[in-house]
Amino acid sequence: MSENPVQTPPSRRPLRRDPPGARRPVRQRLSVAQLKPPTLTPPQKKALGWTGAVLIAVAVGIAILIAIWDWNWFREPLERAASARLNRQVTISGDLNADVWSWQPTATVNRIAIANPAWAGQGTLGTIDRLRVRVRLVPLLWGKADIRVLAVERPNFKLLADAKGRRNWDFSDGRKKTPMNLPPIQHFLIDEGRLSYLDAQRDVRFEGTIDAREQLGSATRGFQLHGRGTINGAPFRAEVVGGPLLNIERDKPYPFNAEIRAGRTLVTAKGAVPKPFDLARFYMDATARGPDLAELFPLTGLALPNTPPYSVRGRVVREALMWRVDGFGGRIGDSDIAGKISVDTAGARPFLRADLTSRSLDFDDLGSVFGGAPKAGPGETASAEQAVAGRKMAARQRMFPDTPLDMTRIRAMDADVTFKALSIRDTPIKLSSAEARVRLEDGLLRARPLRLDLPHGRVEGFVTLDARKAEARTELDLRLSNSRIETIIPLQFQGSPPVTGPLVGRARLVGSGNSVHAAFAGADGAVTVVATGGEIRKALAELLGVNVIKGLGLLNKQDMTPIRCGVANFDTRNGVMHANSIVLDTGPVVVRGKGVVNLGTERIDLTFRGQDKRFRLVRVLLPITAKGPIMAPKVGVQPGSAVAQGGAALALGTLLTPLAAILPFVDPGLAKNADCAALVAEARADGAPVRSVAAKPLTGKR
Template identity: 65%
Template sequence: MSQETARPPSLHSRAPAARDLVGRARRRFTRRPDRRPPQAAERPRRRRLAWAGGLLALLAIVIAVLIAVWDWNWFRGPLERTASTRLDRRVTISGDLHVDLFSWRPTATVDGITIANPEWAGTTPMGTIERLRVRIRLVPLLWGKADLRVLAVDRPNFRLLADGQGRQNWDFSPGRQDPPADFPPIQNFVIREGRLEYSDAQRNIRFLGLIEARERLGAGNTGFQLTGDGTINGQPFRAEVTGGPLVNVERDQPYPFDVDLRAGRTHVTANGAIPRPFDLGRFQMNATIRGPDLADLFPITGVALPNTPPYALRGRLSRAGFLWKVDGLSGRVGDSDLAGVLSVETGRERPLLKAELQSRSLDFDDLGAVFGAAPKAGSGETASAEQAAAARRLVAQQRLFPDTPLDVRRIRAMDADVTYRAASIRDTPIELRAGSVRVRLDDGLLRADPLRLDLPHGRVEGHVTLNARGGTPATALDLRLSNARIESLVPVTFQGSPPFEGALVGRARLAGRGDSVRKTFATADGEVVVVAPGGEIRRSVAELMGVNVVKGLGLLLSKDSSTTPIRCGVAHFQARNGVMRADSIVLDTGPVLVTGRGEIDLRSERMDLRVRGQDKSFRLVRVMVPVTAKGPLTAPRVGVEPGPALAQGGVAAALGTMLSPLAAILPFVDPGLAKDANCGALIAEASRDGAPVKTATTAAR
């Protein structure tokens, strides 16, 4: 074979075949225009859409058939488990479940619901519901908004229990405070034959009531109505809550309501609105409340308020989550006006009460009810029937200290920070101008500090502490009297003018135990000191205190108004187990030195004091007999006790003997008194005369 015949074919010889392959591939993958009529081209597409629609319709029919024949009771188990987990206790459904989904307003019905109690509350169920029916709008639900058309509860029976430890069987999240309930708008809320039993050991209340809630037709009543009846502390209780029409309730439109609550003789009326129905954590209302005693509100509110005379108050009550607030509080408590603001913060271990209160004019006897005493029950005085009876018993028994027991459970149930000011005070045993106090309560420890009472001259200030954390309450007080005047505190006149004038200071420091004022003073320990560092006394009165008959009567008959200095006056009492014994009573005037001793028994509320005057110079006619003050504290009898005449003389020795304790007690009253007052000079004089006392200079060294 030649070389030419052995060579492979050239590219030119293969070109026609390649071009043929490329053409066939191009024709295969190139889309040819559909030259069929448009009607023929749409037929396959329509057939596909028809098949898809048919499948969807068949699926809808199948689902509808399944829903129609489905046994919804299959969901009882999952529903019970979910509810039990949410409520932290066993929830069972013994009846049937019915669901109607073929509506723009689907309906669900559940029969035979039982909610168990926590273990500590026993085996009796906390609540049962015979039937629960709910109807809801479907369209808002698609947008995440719940709009209830119907919420109907048939024969609910609930037993709510709070024990002495503060545990509550309706607390579904022990250890934390859940926010207030926020329900969606409900157009038709129905409770048929509801029964509610409530027992609270701490608040000492029992309530058993029947509840009906229904929307009645008619022009006069087209809204929601909730009524309940029962008893609280043996007194009848009734609650009526009415709301506006529920038709077309919207989430962004306020829902109005009225409240009428009667618990015994306590009456509460209010009208208000829920800004976002039905968010129960936010609402406001204008309320009025009246009753015989503010302390009676504890079972209703859980807030421990002090005992008071009959009251009538009004204000604007609002709630924002855990904060309850009363703005514009005004009205009367007893015969005193009261105004201010207060708030109660819940959602903590103990509710916290904060208040700023004031009175333009305080009737002093209204304060007695705060300590368990009774206000005056005479003509023109405001007091309940029980308080008037208690006042009559105190008068008949000649008693000063009330024995009304203190309910320490209420004090332990809350905390407080309250300030109070009285611009003026009237009807006082001694003249008072104004007063103020700040009271703080923390876990059973109450402290009134600072406490201040303004006198026409001077003031009383200090603090009082009540510790109710232990088994028996313990009370301690420390009060100081400063810059006062004798004539203001002892407002008596003698021949048209005060028999004595001068400065007066003092201090009382006592502590006792007991659940009433009477028991506290009956166990009191401490001391009380009153000092008159100087002043003047009518000479006639001074001579009579020394029982200088001739000189004293002569000055009286001549209506002599001359005075003599009060060089020093001291009364010092040591209190032990309710008995205050005077180890030093001294009144040193120009002509007479008066000394004495005795005791005040706070247990029996009686006194037995004796003072004896001793002339400093020779008197031709005098009878040296003690002057006594005996009897009940409310009405002591002043007289003289005949006794043998004492030899004249020994004045310096008497001064030294009686003033020895004075050097020790003056710093207890006023650190600067021993140096600046006449008492200090008297101590120095007694020391120069040989009395065993220390001067302020010696004491300082």
């Protein structure tokens, strides 16, 4: 027997019961006639036919109009739009053509000319014989440009920068703008391009050719720029080669190589543009070598210091208006150099920031920075010109270089540079290390703080160069502290220093001129050195008093005598240092000095006279002289009448009258804590006219 459930016939299914008060929807049945489309009446059919005919006629008319349209109608609107965009008059004297019946429409513009700005005179910035552009239509409808082909035929551009720094290719409204960022270009072609460049400020002239083809000869190559010219009268050659400009992918780096020769300067680079045609960002591994870093100014616009021959390297990275040099290192002269550099070009002037270190600095390499020359002997690095300049300075026995410094370059940039030398060699005095922070702002250069470390003691202070006017003004204020006489004057006498003891000092000078020599030749200020104690060989002390017989008798003895106080003070006016107070008080002898040091002629004329503190039966009292060039003075004895004995205490006291004013100039606590203070007190007790006065201020122009 079947167990299938019994199916209830439809007629017997229970009826759906609606809740009380509910209204059931009324179902409407459509007839067959109602399901048929409405029948158009003859007038309606006639109107629809006319509408279709009109639309077809309009479409055909548009097609015919486009086919026969004179695209030159758009010439003037296009000129106005381009002129407004470039802030420069743009004219189109050739035909305009377009092919719009394609998913990749093409437009061609013939004979384009871009005018110079008013300050550049008559003529054109550049001309293009023909410009052809093909784009994809669909991205263009959404406001995005996808360029399939950009072909430029026979472009000829003449770039000009005048002495004021104005550039005829600057289309901005005076504000800094990021570099060009073009849309993607699949095929970029430049045929028979010409480029000339004239920079009056940097003295650069360049004539070059530009080509960018898919086929150059038998090999597939890409962008090429070749040119020759001059920089400061020296031959200049540039070559830039890029990868094939065919099927470039937006997210695939575009490689390039560059080589620039300017005189004896060689710059090479190998890099890439991460996003092709985005010229605001790229990187390159670069090397540079040449006779002088300052010769890179025409290429970089940076006022780099004069240096001996150099060879440096680093990775140059550009990010919009910021440039960086990562991994910078190499050699300058006989010194190593390393650190990091950045240049911000967003402001009115480039701003250079650098943190540099030298593990081993050859001191004579610094001479080039101030217009001098490094040594030119065996094992030394110097250019041919620097070697000649060094020989001339040596022949003239000059210490201060007279090569004019180019102040226009100093005004052309701003900078904040920190430099450290961990060790220094080949120094005129013993220096162990150095550190300086150099800031340059609107023509005002300040080296502050400036520190030079000695084995004993240190020199620290600041140097300022104000190049904001036609004639530069230099100010220096340097203090010598906690030093030793034997460190500054490294003499040896019978195997040991003849003079030892603590030494302090200060130099404060202000001068004007566009060379180091000119600044010192007209300097005002003061220079003071104080020995606050120590010892001197008795033999040397006796000879300073020109007690010849006694001094010669002590030459083989090692006994020492104390230095109670030694002071040398020079009041400087118009480049001449007048020795107002030179005093050396030792056990047996008091030495006094006078004379001048002429910083303009770089010659000295000093006389030293000693007085015994005790009566000597046999003696010769003659002045000792030091005359001649500062670099090589000659020491001798000046014949003259004998000096009477006696009165040493009174003479010393008279000489020390201004000492209370001199010592605070070097160190405010010196007059109280040094043996010189006791000497002043002793002279006062002996009846000498010694007064305590305030420190004499610097009278140079501030």
